[in-house]
Amino acid sequence: MDIMSILGLLMAVILVLFGIMFDTNTMKVVLGNLNAFISYPSLAITVGGTIGVMMLSFPASSFRKIGKHLKIVFRPKKFDPGESIRQIVELATEARMKGLLSLEDKLMDIDDPFLYNSLMLVVDSVDLEKVRGVMETELEQFDERHALDRSFYEKAASYAPAFGMIGTLVGLVLMLGNMNDVNSLAAGMATALITTFYGSLMANVICLPIASKLKVRHDEEFLCKQLIMEGVLAIQEGENPKFIEEKLYKLLPAGQKLKLDQSRQMPEDEEPVKGRKAKKQKKEK
Incomplete structure (x- = not known):
């Protein structure tokens, strides 16, 4: 599933609807505004x-x-x-x-x-x-x-x-x-x-x-x-x-x-860390 395509479509539709229904005077969403666009x-x-x-x-x-x-x-x-x-x-x-x-x-x-x-x-x-x-x-x-x-x-x-x-x-x-x-x-x-x-x-x-x-x-x-x-x-x-x-x-x-x-490629510090661990274990033995 391509999440970007789904989110992009939803965002475009939702923001257009928001622009239609949002009333800047009352700062509320007015569903009735949709009637003017039908x-x-x-x-x-x-x-x-x-x-x-x-x-x-x-x-x-x-x-x-x-x-x-x-x-x-x-x-x-x-x-x-x-x-x-x-x-x-x-x-x-x-x-x-x-x-x-x-x-x-x-x-x-x-x-x-x-x-x-x-x-x-x-x-x-x-x-x-x-x-x-x-x-x-x-x-x-x-x-x-x-x-x-x-x-x-x-x-x-x-x-x-x-x-x-x-x-x-x-x-x-x-x-x-x-x-x-x-x-x-x-x-x-x-x-x-x-x-x-x-x-x-x-x-x-x-x-x-x-x-x-x-x-x-x-x-x-x-x-x-x-x-x-x-x-x-x-x-x-x-x-x-x-x-x-x-x-x-x-x-x-x-x-x-x-x-x-x-x-x-392996991360640069991964091999040295493994090497240090191996040396430490060898010393403990």
Whole structure:
């Protein structure tokens, strides 16, 4: 469960509601203030209009992926570059000691389809450049597929404020057409203002954050796939496992390198403390 995504969404919604309901004169929360922000015509124009043009812009398959995308945002699969490097180094060591064909016995223990398919090509003695071409093509398709998924929410984020403006124009027309009717004037003004509010809220609290978080998840997975590609190609070339480890390590962003260093290295004072304890015990004996 991604706590940051859940807390971020709750914070955004709660603070907006707080701003609506909090009365600075009485310093109290007034629930009745919410009534001024509920307008069914505005919801119909903004939300309904956005969904309508999204149906016009994207196929049904894009809508079926919404549940999957929400799961990626709130309950993501973990992609650990350090684990990818460790796995590649183990495979490189096995291939160095027993040959590339020995990797066939390791295939059943591999869950990652990208790594599995790549190693199958290596075990089948496919030419190095062909293996590189296949892996690069798969990475390109992977990148394009995820970019298309993100564009679904980015388009929705651009359509929602636009329909908010359409609602504003509708409200102004209604208001100006009934200047003598006070009730119609108030209703038209409410529709004019609230549609803009709904459009901005839909774009900035729902659509853009989802697109942004999908990009973060994509970058995490893409990095691991890049490490796998470079590692598999290095294994096929017969490079030293230590050299492969350093090569893959240098591909990591600075933040990932720092995390990996902290997990690999022992605290500086841990060893000396153990040494002092051992010496003290020896003297007591």
